[in-house]
Each structure stands twice: as C-alpha cells, then as structure tokens.
Amino acid sequence: MKVDKQLVDKLANLSKLNFTESEEQEIIKDLNKMVDFVDKLKEIPVDGVEPLIYMIDETNVMREDEVKMEITKEEALKNAPLADSDYFKVPKVLKKK
C-alpha cells in the first residue's frame, strides 16, 4: 500500500482537517514510513488464523440499567477548548445562505 496525495486529501476531508502543501508532503512521507513498518507484519504467515479483535475471551459483559451520574455539567465543559456556561462551542457547522 502506498500513501499518496489523493489518499491524504481524502483522509483530511473525512477528518475535517486542513494542511498546507508542505505539511501535506511531510504527512505523506510519515504515513508511508508507518505503513512500511506495519507491512513487515505481512511477512508472517497467518493462513487459518482468525483475526484477533478482542483482548479478552469474555462475552456478554453487560450492566443493569441503573443511573450513575459521575460528573457535573461544569466538569463536562471544563476541558473543552471553547464553551459557555451551558454549551460546548464549535465553529459554525451550517454556512450562512
């Protein structure tokens, strides 16, 4: 797999991120290095090995439907980059007509 400008553009679009031309070049280089590194794993034969999704063997880990309120509104808003006393604030999602 090769990371190219087209793929980075697509990922940037999906993640709502913007890069300058030079940043993008750096990212393409970095991502390709990472992919090459992970590609080494392909050298190991995995025929007949089920993909490992879960780190534990447990199933049906469920909780009862009981309310447990652990944080307040103030705590919830505290770590936001931008908030007022009630809401998280984010850049306008809808463009003005």
Added chain:
Amino acid sequence: MNIYDTYEVVIGLEVHTQLLTKTKAYSGDIAAYGGEANTHVSVVTLGHPGSLPVFNKRTLEFAMKMGIACNCSITKVNQFARKNYFYADLPKGYQITQDKTPLCTNGYILIGEFGKEKKIGITRIHMEEDAGKSIHDLDPFYTLIDLNRAGTPLIEIVSEPDLRSADEAYDYITEIRKLVRHLDICDGNMEEGSLRCDANISVRKKDEKDFGVKVEVKNMNSIRNVKRAIEFEIKRQIDAIEKGETIVQETRSFDGINGSTKSMRSKESAHDYRYFPEPDLPPLIVTEKMIDDVKKEMPALPKQLMHKYIEQLHLSVYDAEILTSEKNVSLYFEELITKTKNYKSAANWIIGPVKEWCNTNAKDIFEFPLTTNHLTEIIQLIDTGKINFTIVTQQLFPALLNEPNETAEGLAKKLNLIQQQDSSLIEALAEDALAKYPEKVAEYKNGKKGLMGLFMGEVMKMSGGKADPKIATKILEEKLNGG
C-alpha cells in the same frame, strides 16, 4: 390514462426509535429526553480518552422485543462496530453500531385493513447510539453542542423496498409506532424526535424490472409529513423523468412549511464510514433462554388482540381496532373482560363514555377515575335490570365520575336510582293503575291493545320511574289478559 398511473413507486423506510431505557446504551448517565444542557453526560458520552463503554442489558431486551414482534430471526453472535465520521455532536468520532451482525433479521409486519393485510418485509433491526444535538441559531458566531442525547440507545428498523405508495408508508409507520408503544420500548413521539424516519424512494415504469435510482428523504417530523414528503417526491421524480431528465442518487431534506424536498448532498460526496469491529465491547451471545425470557415478558401484540376480539369475543373489526389502537386502552379492556362476560357491552362502554371522557379531558385511559370494577358493576346492574341504561348514562355515570370512591350500586342506592323489582309492590301499583281507568280496561279487553302504554305510564309514574319495565309489563299483561 393519467401519466402518474403508468409508474410504480418503490419505497423502503428506515425508522430510528429511541429506547426508553433509564440510562444510555454504553454508560450509566441518564438517557431521559430534555434536561438542562450537558447535564446528562459521563466520560464515555463525552468521549474522553481511556473511558470504556459497558453495554446496557435493557437495550438488548428492548431490541429483542421489537425483533420478536416483527417476526425476525434473532442473531446468536452479535458484534458491535465503529462507524467513523467526524462531527461535533459525536465526541468519540465514531458511532457504536452493529454492522455485519444486526441483532434481528429477515422479519415482517402486516399493514392495512384487517383480513386483507399486506406483508412488509423487515430487512434488519440493529442496535446503536444517538448523537448529541447541534444548535445553530442561538449564537451568531458558533454552533452550540448539547450532549444530553449523545449515547442514548436506538434501534434502527430497516424495511424491504416493499411499500408501493405514500399511504402504505403511512400505514407502515403507524404500525411500527403502535408496536413500539405497545411494547413500551419507545414513546413514539416524532415531534420530539424519539421516532425518526428516512424514506428511500424511487419510481419505475410499470413494466420495468429494475429499480429506478433511489433518493433518500430526511427530516419528516410527523407521520403525516412522511406521507406528504413521499407524495411530493413521487411527483417530482415522475415529472423529471417525463421531461427527459435523469434522477440523481442523493439525500434530500423535507421542508414541512411548503411540503417540498430539496437536495442536501449528493452521493459523490457521501461519507466513507470505514466500519470496523468495536474492540471495546466484547461480543454478545444470545441464547435460546434469553429469547424465551424476553418472550415471557412481552404483552399480547395488537394484531393478536385483534384476532382474539374478533374471533373469540365476536366484536366488530371497528370495535377491535379502537380497542387495540392504544396499549393502555387494550390493557383496560383486557382487565375488564376478566370480570364480565358481556364483551360487547364492555367494548361499548370503553369506546363510548370512557373514550369520550379521555378525549374531553385530553387524558390517558389510565387516568380515568373509574376502575374496571365500577364498569363491571354498571354492566351487571343494567344486565340484571336493576337500573336502566338511560339512567346510568345520564345520572349514575356522571355522578360516579365525581365520586369514584363509591361503588356503582352504593351510589345508585344513595341517589335512589335502583329499579323497583319487588313484584308484590309493582303488583299493588298495577292494581291501582287499572282501578283508576275502568273504561280503558274494558276497551283494552275489547282489543285496543295500544292502551298498554297508558297503564305502563301510570305504573311508572306511581313508582317514580323506578319500576322495572319488564316486570311491570308482565304483571299488567297477566292482570289484563288473565282476568
């Protein structure tokens, strides 16, 4: 022939229903509608690093109930999946949903007139979570985010493209809404968004085998608007095809004010959700026992009750439809018929005076002041001739509503409404009445049978309207014909 009649309409609906659990799908914060902004939250809801979801058992129970009610197969091995997209009201950056292993598959529901129903296939029902709310018009420079709704459990019910008209779509959502309310898993409120519907609509010439290009319509916040949106969209698509245009696959938004749809986004810029298995939630294995346990908890469904009322209790389709249209009405009726065997009368009391009280007071039948014991008593009082029907509806029933702590018979006695059934007393009255009109008695005996009304009137007058008319008639006839 009308040009519109040469086309066939193909509709599939996706219905999202918010489940009435106390807490969210994957965390213990409150899932109730409304509340002060950003107070129903937890670290999981907020998507804080290191926080881990734990699945709410009741979400599974509720989703299974709907699956069973829709005649679905229940999937034994369930996985969750991450549906990735970036939006401010989804703090984790992905929605936890089910992708390849929906909990329920391959079912159907019946819509339309009783006895002539049409089967509408249910492709799948899966469990997922809701996003938060974006508020665009409160602040001039920013979009405000309220995460109270984020993480609330949803089920998405996907139909087969089996619906052929706006009316069928209307019937389908009405039936889904009736089911979720009957099962007590969702309040079915489309205005508040606890039941939401997206419609996939396409048209094709009647002899065409392939489906036309489908358009998805969103933002219809009432069952009526679903119908309006579909009607508009059918006409728009046929008009476009007739003009030689091609339909583009896109998502359109319904505008309730002018009843039209407009383009939101085309499929080219569609999301790539990059689904993958959610490693933070271990698989759910549904056993036969779990399915049986849920089945045991389920009430009889509206269609089953319809069959029972029509085939066993011999009620009309009309009566049965009203009695099963709302869950609480059917519960009240079910309780009533454990106490009286006069089913027709029981149905009439609920469909008539009780429903009228609910409508006038804009209240649910569960707030109706009289118990099923009251109604049982009333039915019995009428059936045994202790009190006549008109007096009950005009006097006893309104009086009982004001004094629901009284028994029906007790209050009838207090108000002196019980009919005189003591035949010796009525006999004495009858003798007095006949003695009063010796000439009329002679005329009667000569064949003027119409005079019976006069004698009856006299007996009723003397008894203060309380003589049992059946007994009075019988005694008068005996006296006149026998002597």
